[in-house]
Amino acid sequence: MKKAKERGEVKKAEVKRAEALLIFSRLPVGVETKTRLAPLLDESCREQLHRCFWADIFASLLELRDRMDLFLCWTGSGAPETYSHLIPAEFQLREQRGASLGDRMFRAAQDAFESGYERVAIVGSDIPQLRPESVRRGFDALLRADVVLGPAYDGGYWFIGMKKAHPELFDLSVPWGGSEVRLGTLARMERLGCLYAETDAYRDIDTPDDLRAFLAEGHERGTATRAFLETLFHP
DSSP states (O other): OOOOOHHHHHGGGOOOEEEEEEEEEEEOOTTTTGGGTTTTTTHHHHHHHHEEEEEEEEHHHHTTTSSEEEEEEEEEESOOGGGGGGGTTTTEEEOOOOOSHHHHHHHHHHHHHHHHEEEEEEOOOOOTOOHHHHHHHHHHTTOOSEEEEBBBBSSSSSEEEEEEEGGGGGSSSSTTTTTHHHHHHHHHHHHHHHEEOOOOBBBBOOHHHHHHHHHHOOOOOHHHHHHHHHHHOOO
């Protein structure tokens, strides 16, 4: 496996595909990750859960590697090299840049377009049940639309695909992570005159209720996450 630093140095001439998928994630540092799951889960459990999220979503998205380039855009204390054994070599590493989540998303998308990609999408890492065909549908819809969203059950979105990095889409007047993010983004798209489409809806896992719903729903994907949660709740 290549060192993380080496894997992050990708120049425009190396771009061979038209599509780039950017996974936005914190590093799995317990004190920083999934804080809304405390006090149900302590720091150690939250860190292990985050690692399970990674295992599941990386396994699903690797099925797309023949169509698109894959990136892990990370933030958090520590160094990604510490977690290189968890990150498949197919994922190129990028450090997130910017003060707010919206600013970091815009900059990451803009960097991808400047590298030569024609279609770029950003997804979160807290959907272990994610099916690769949902991402494919999002990129397929992007062939006809300007922007594609994958709705999240909490009122946000888990997928945003675009042909151009519009800064207005990431400069919202509502809190990121809140229930009005998707509606706020739709309002910005309407103002910009963007042709809009959707892919599948998902539940991202942020709260204890989300954990319980994930276990109750019996998804085909997310096996590492399910196995870990079952050891916690049904030992």
